[in-house]
Structure formats: structure tokens, C-alpha cells
Amino acid sequence: MTSRPVHRAWTLRCRRAVERCARLFAVPAENPELIRSQSAALSTQIPLLYFILVTNSVALALTHLHSAPAWMTVWTPGALCGFCIVRLVWWRRIRHIEVDTATHLRRLRLTLRLVPVLGVLFTAWGFNLYRYGDAYAQAHVAFYMAITVIGCIFCLMHLRGAALMLAAIVILPFAVFFSLTGNLVFMLMAANLLLVWVAMIFVLLVHYRDFARLVESTVTLRLRQAETQRLSDENFRLANLDSLTGLPNRRAFLAHVDSMAAHASGHHAARARGTRSIVIGLIDLDDFKLVNDAYGHSTGDRVLAEVGRRLLDISTNPVFFARLGGDEFGMLLRENLSTDELMARGRALCRLLQQPYELGELTLRLTASVGFAASPDGPLERPELLFEQADHALYYAKQNARGEPVIFSHAHESERRRMGLIEQALAHADLVRELSVAFQPIVELPSHRILGFEALARWTHERLGQVPPAEFIACAERSNRILQVSEVLLKKALAEARRWPDDTWVSFNLSARDIGSPEATQRIADIVLASGVPPHRIEMEITETALVSDFDVASESLRLLKELGVRIALDDFGTGFSSLTYVQRLPLDKIKIDRSFVSDIVHNATGQSVVKSIVDLCRNLDLDCVVEGAEDEEQVGILHELGCRKMQGYLFGRPMAGDAACALLSRETTIQAA
Incomplete structure (x- = not known):
């Protein structure tokens, strides 16, 4: 009973040994990189192998030319060498041609089949020549077979199976053949070749193992480099890509x-x-x-x-x-x-x-x-x-x-240069001395009574002259000088307002930066408190564009001013994206209808409808409503029919200096008293 398991184990060990031996003589198809590397190495070494075979065989045939028959010295070696030359030329032609892995595998397997055939043929030819000639000719045969097989084995070191088969086919018969000659020299030569064969087999196996490992490590390194490059490319792509839109950044x-x-x-x-x-x-x-x-x-x-x-x-x-x-x-x-x-x-x-x-x-x-x-x-x-x-x-x-x-365009270039000049002049300007305020009246119909004035910025520079507000305010906002500009203008506007009657208010325009931070708004509040003008007589105008930067901060800033008693007006209403949203969320007291609705209101029914809707909105929300840009009586008549009672425009007065505003208020007071 115990013999069966032992027999089965012995059979299994024998089978594994046979499989390991078969793998030594096979071309592994599961490693494409190793196949390509073997084929690349052999494309250089196989031509050398054929060259060794041809030159050594020709030399051996010549030494036996007069002692052996022609079929042994001419025809047989000629046929074998002719085949070798054809294969040499073929290998030289294909060595630089790119092919797939399957083609490389076919080349290796063909070489694996040809090697034993050529080994048998050349060995048999050598043994047959040994019978002819003197002792020197016989020694040449032994030398030919020994040196040629060693050279060919080294040429086949990257194809392990072919090298092992060639060594077995040539060296073992060589050792047996020359050991049986009875010649001590040949017997010792056979023994030496056997020792060399053992050493060559060891070197061959170690070299092939190291070669395979080198190929594997090269592949691993290449994969790591490829992965590193991929990660680098991906990082570069991400560093140059906007993740939200998928566009470059x-x-x-x-x-x-x-x-x-x-x-x-x-x-x-x-x-x-x-x-x-x-x-x-x-x-x-x-x-x-x-x-x-x-x-x-x-x-x-x-x-x-x-x-x-x-x-x-x-x-x-x-x-x-x-x-x-x-x-x-x-x-x-x-x-x-x-x-x-x-x-x-x-x-x-x-x-x-x-x-x-x-x-x-x-x-x-x-x-x-x-x-x-x-x-x-x-x-x-x-x-x-x-x-x-x-x-x-x-x-x-x-x-x-x-x-x-x-x-x-060239016009823009001129404008850009002028803006640059304005920015430079503004940076070095004496704002307190150079800035001034003009006032445009806001009236109530039908009495045309002046309710207040809108303060408008003016700047006179010693070199640039009178600079339009649209230019220097824009430059001040872009260069962050607007906070200083606003402080100077507000102080001057409030100083003039102190001279007016108690029921006349002043309207002042705030920029986005004036309400863009708690610190800036607090400075505005401090100026209001220090002015001596009651906060209820002060109105701060803000446009929708000033709210765009940070609505929440702007809203809190306006609430702070509202708590002081200052009135808040939304300027240029109707031209922005979401005016109704601002009306709902801001602490407003007044809406000012933009002048763009007034310029063609006489002939524009749509404009009239828009103005009527805004007036009704203000009435329903208990907000004051002022129309800007009234310039002729016909416009005023239509606006009055639409329900507008408070207006501002050239028809009622152009922007004027502080003294002129005081004089206008004095005349109005005199007329009313009369």
C-alpha cells in the first residue's frame, strides 16, 4: 500500500524534472520584452556565428583538399557554407526592420530548429574528414570542431536552448569519438573540452539568467519611467487646466x-x-x-x-x-x-x-x-x-x-495714455486743493420746489486742466485712490450743506470701494457724524455695479449708514441685471430712474411703460422716486402724467458751485415768502 504513494511522488518528481529540462530548451512566449531583446541580440551575433562556421570550414576543407575526395572537400562544405552565407545575408538585411513580437518569436524558434540540424551536419562532416590526411590534418579536425563549437555557443548565449543543444550535439560526440582513438593527445583534448563544456554550461545558464533579469529590470524601469512621465504629464495638465470649465487656465x-x-x-x-x-x-x-x-x-x-x-x-x-x-x-x-x-x-x-x-x-x-x-x-x-x-x-x-x-485702436491707445497720465497726476495731486463739488438741484412738481442737491465731483489739475468725472473717478477706482477722493468730496459737500435750510438735503455718490469694507464705511460714517449736518438730510447714492464685488459686505455697509439716519438711494435703476433683487434685499429709501429711459420717452411707448411700472413699484413699496435726465418740457409733461413728481435734469438746473446753490435757495425762499 505504501509503494503506490512513493511511486506517485517519484513519478511527479520525474515529470517536474522533465518539464524543467524542456523549459531550458524552449523559447518562452509569455515575455514579449525578453523575446524582442533576444531577437535584437541574435540579429548581431548570428551573422558572426555563420561567419565563424564558413571561415573555419573553408580552412579545414583546404587542408584536406589533396587527401580527401572532392565531395568531402568541395561539394559538401560548399553546400553547407552556401546555406550559411544565405542565412548570414538574411540576418543582416532584417536586423533594422521593425516587426511585431510574433515575428520575433518565429525567428527564434526557427533558429532553435536550425541549430541542431547544422550541428549534426557539420559534426558529421568533421568526423568523416578525420579519416583522411596525416596527423596534422587530424589535429586540425579536432581543433576545428573544438574552437568552432565554442565560438558558436558564445554566439548563441542569448538563446539558451539553442546553445545547450549545440553543446550537447557537438561536444559529447566529440569527447566520445576522440577518446576512442587511442591517441593520448586526443583523449586529453576530449577530456579538456568536456571540462570546458561544463564551465560553459554554467556560464551560459548564469548569463542567460542575468540577461533575463536585466531585461525584466529594464522593463520595470521603463514602466516606472512611463508612470512617472504619465504622472508628470497629468500634473502638468492639471496645473494648466481649469477644473470647473475644462479649459486651459x-x-x-x-x-x-x-x-x-x-x-x-x-x-x-x-x-x-x-x-x-x-x-x-x-x-x-x-x-x-x-x-x-x-x-x-x-x-x-x-x-x-x-x-x-x-x-x-x-x-x-x-x-x-x-x-x-x-x-x-x-x-x-x-x-x-x-x-x-x-x-x-x-x-x-x-x-x-x-x-x-x-x-x-x-x-x-x-x-x-x-x-x-x-x-x-x-x-x-x-x-x-x-x-x-x-x-x-x-x-x-x-x-x-x-x-x-x-x-x-489708436483712439484707445490715446485714451489709455491719457488714463495713465490721469492716474499719475491723481497719485501726486493735492486733493483737498484741487477737488471741488458741483451741485445739481432735485425738484418737486408741480411747484418746482427744490428738495435737495446731488453733489457731483469736479477736479481741476494745473497741467491737465478740467478732468471729466467719468475719467478721474474711474482712474481713482482702479488705482484705489477712490477712498481718499470720496472723503475729500464728502467733507466739502457736507460743508456746503450746512449753509442750506434744514429741509434741504444733499445726495452723495458712493463707490464700490466706499462700501466694500467695514473700515471704509466707518470712515464715511465718521465724516457724517463730524459734519454737523443732521443724518436725515444726507442721502447716499449707490449703483448696482457698486454692489457686484461683494453684495453681502455692501449690504451690511449700507445698513450701518442707515442706522445713523442716512437715507439710501439706488441710482441708475433699471439698467442692471437684477434690480428687483436689490430692492428687496437692501435698506432703500429711494429709487432713481436712469436717464436712458427719459431720452426718448416722448416717442417710446415701451419706455413709458417701464417708467410707469417703476413709479408704481415705488408707490407700493413706500419708496421715493426721482427721475434723472429731464431736459425739456415735453419730457416733463409725459413723466408727470406717468406719476413722476420728483425730477432732476438740465431743465431744472445745471450743476453749479456751492455759492450758486446757496443763492438759488435764497431766491426760492424770497419768492416763497413773497
Whole structure:
């Protein structure tokens, strides 16, 4: 009973030994990299093997040319050497040809089959030649077989199975054959070759093992390098990608600008007049901040993601889009476009971004402004200048042509330079001495009684002269000098208001920065408290655009002023994105209807309907309502019919100095007394 398990174990060990032995002589097909490496090594070594066979065989045949028959010295070695030469040429031709792994495997297996065949044929030929010639010729046969097989085994070291088979086919018969000759020299030579054979087998197995490990480690290193490169590429992609929109980010955009500028400078050639080489476009969603305020940041993110999708859909090879931050996007064009073509491209882009944004049950409509700057006919030495020009064109578009493209022009360049001069002058100005305040009356119909004045900023510079408020206020806001400007103007306005009757109030315009932080608002409050003017006679006007930066902070700032007793008015009502939202959420006392509704109200029925709706809204919410821009009697008549009772405009008085305002109030008081 115990013999069966022992027999089964012995059989299993024998089978495993046979399998291990078979693996020594096989070409493993499961390792593609090892197969390719073996084939690459053999493509250099196999031609050398055939060269050794041919040269050594020819030399042996020549030494037996006169002692052996022709079929042994000419025809047999000629046929064998001819085959070797054909194979040598074939290996030389294919060594640089790229093929797949299956082809490499077929080559190795063919070599594995040819080696024993050639080994048997050349060994048999050598043994047959031993019978001919003298002792020197016989020694040459022994030397030929020994040195040739050693050289061929070394040439086959990367194909383990072929080298082992060749060693067994040649060396073992060699040892037996020459041991039986009875010649002591040949017997010792056979013994020496056997020892060399044992050493060669050991070296062969170790070399093949190390070769396989080297290939495996090389593959592992290559995989690690590939993974490292993949991670590096992924990190680079993420570092240059905006995750929300899927567009390249600001970093990638600026790098792309620099790359295009360097390429344009290096390959500049004369171009036709009116065409462009590089165009930078800056895209900004108008009043996007109001979307966040009204519907939350998650809705705003969905809008930005949709903008990114639309821009990606129209991205082409010469057009590059990126998200620069917030709701601002960048555009690069590497095309020769005329001014008309560029404007057409910009209008198409604006129309694309003006299409409704369907966000579930919510549908939003936005406009987008675009500022373009095109490189001049020549190398672009300062890419940042082109970016600044595009930014200025965008600023101009948002101020004067919302929802439309604007191309930076020579006029804009003059304006930009003037703005730079104004900023420099403003930075070194004596604000207390140079700033002044003009006052425009606000009246009540039908009596035309003056209710108050709106304080309007004026700046006279010794070199620039009279600078329009639209210019220097914008510069002050951009350079963060607006806080100082507002403080000086407010103090001067309140100083004049102290001279007015107790029932006459003053209206003052606050900028976004004035209510953009608790510290700035507290300074405004301190000026009000120190002025000596009762807070109920002071009215602070704020526009919707001033609320865009941070609505929550602005709202808290207005509440602080409201608690002092100051009245709050929303200026330019009706021109923004979500005026009704502000009416609902802000501590308002008054709404001022923008002058844009008044300019053509005589012939515009829609404008009349809008004004009537705003007047009714104010009445229902118990808010005062003032209409701006009344300039002729016909306008005033229609506005009065629509329910407007308080107005402001050139018809009732242009902006005037403080003394003129006091004189106007004195005349009114005299008339009323009479």
C-alpha cells in the first residue's frame, strides 16, 4: 500500500524534472520584452556565428583538399557554407526592420530548429574528414570542431536552448569519438573540452539568467519611467487646466501667449496691410456677480461650466480659449484677420454666449463683452503690452458697448495714455486743493420746489486742466485712490450743506470701494457724524455695479449708514441685471430712474411703460422716486402724467458751485415768502 504513494511522488518528481529540462530548451512566449531583446541580440551575433562556421570550414576543407575526395572537400562544405552565407545575408538585411513580437518569436524558434540540424551536419562532416590526411590534418579536425563549437555557443548565449543543444550535439560526440582513438593527445583534448563544456554550461545558464533579469529590470524601469512621465504629464495638465470649465487656465494662457510671440518674432515676414498675426481677446460676462448674488455660487459655477463647454465646442487649431479667473476668459487667434473679420468673429462669440442658459427649471440670460488687441506688423516684443491693450478694450466695451466686441485702436491707445497720465497726476495731486463739488438741484412738481442737491465731483489739475468725472473717478477706482477722493468730496459737500435750510438735503455718490469694507464705511460714517449736518438730510447714492464685488459686505455697509439716519438711494435703476433683487434685499429709501429711459420717452411707448411700472413699484413699496435726465418740457409733461413728481435734469438746473446753490435757495425762499 505504501509503494503506490512513493511511486506517485517519484513519478511527479520525474515529470517536474522533465518539464524543467524542456523549459531550458524552449523559447518562452509569455515575455514579449525578453523575446524582442533576444531577437535584437541574435540579429548581431548570428551573422558572426555563420561567419565563424564558413571561415573555419573553408580552412579545414583546404587542408584536406589533396587527401580527401572532392565531395568531402568541395561539394559538401560548399553546400553547407552556401546555406550559411544565405542565412548570414538574411540576418543582416532584417536586423533594422521593425516587426511585431510574433515575428520575433518565429525567428527564434526557427533558429532553435536550425541549430541542431547544422550541428549534426557539420559534426558529421568533421568526423568523416578525420579519416583522411596525416596527423596534422587530424589535429586540425579536432581543433576545428573544438574552437568552432565554442565560438558558436558564445554566439548563441542569448538563446539558451539553442546553445545547450549545440553543446550537447557537438561536444559529447566529440569527447566520445576522440577518446576512442587511442591517441593520448586526443583523449586529453576530449577530456579538456568536456571540462570546458561544463564551465560553459554554467556560464551560459548564469548569463542567460542575468540577461533575463536585466531585461525584466529594464522593463520595470521603463514602466516606472512611463508612470512617472504619465504622472508628470497629468500634473502638468492639471496645473494648466481649469477644473470647473475644462479649459486651459491663466497659466497655460500666458505660456501660450509667450510661445506664440516667440514664434512670431522668430518667423516674422512682411504681411499685407490690414491683417493681423496674433490677436488676444478677453471675454467677460456682464453682471455675472449678480447671478451669484441672486441664485448662489453653485448656479454661477454651472453657468461658467456651460460657458466653458460652448467655448470648447468652437475651439479650433488657430483659436485657443482659456479661463483666466472668475468670469473672465481669454482667447488667442493665430490667423490673419482683417478688422471686419475680427469684429464678425467677436459678434459671433457674443451671440454664442448670449444664448439662454438652461439650468434645470431655471433659465438665465447674460451678455458678454469682448476686448481684442491685435499685434502690429512686426515682431511682438512685449506680449504683456498686447494683454494690457486687450484689457483696456474690454474695459471700454463694458463701459460703453456691453454685449459687443471692441478692438483696441489708436483712439484707445490715446485714451489709455491719457488714463495713465490721469492716474499719475491723481497719485501726486493735492486733493483737498484741487477737488471741488458741483451741485445739481432735485425738484418737486408741480411747484418746482427744490428738495435737495446731488453733489457731483469736479477736479481741476494745473497741467491737465478740467478732468471729466467719468475719467478721474474711474482712474481713482482702479488705482484705489477712490477712498481718499470720496472723503475729500464728502467733507466739502457736507460743508456746503450746512449753509442750506434744514429741509434741504444733499445726495452723495458712493463707490464700490466706499462700501466694500467695514473700515471704509466707518470712515464715511465718521465724516457724517463730524459734519454737523443732521443724518436725515444726507442721502447716499449707490449703483448696482457698486454692489457686484461683494453684495453681502455692501449690504451690511449700507445698513450701518442707515442706522445713523442716512437715507439710501439706488441710482441708475433699471439698467442692471437684477434690480428687483436689490430692492428687496437692501435698506432703500429711494429709487432713481436712469436717464436712458427719459431720452426718448416722448416717442417710446415701451419706455413709458417701464417708467410707469417703476413709479408704481415705488408707490407700493413706500419708496421715493426721482427721475434723472429731464431736459425739456415735453419730457416733463409725459413723466408727470406717468406719476413722476420728483425730477432732476438740465431743465431744472445745471450743476453749479456751492455759492450758486446757496443763492438759488435764497431766491426760492424770497419768492416763497413773497
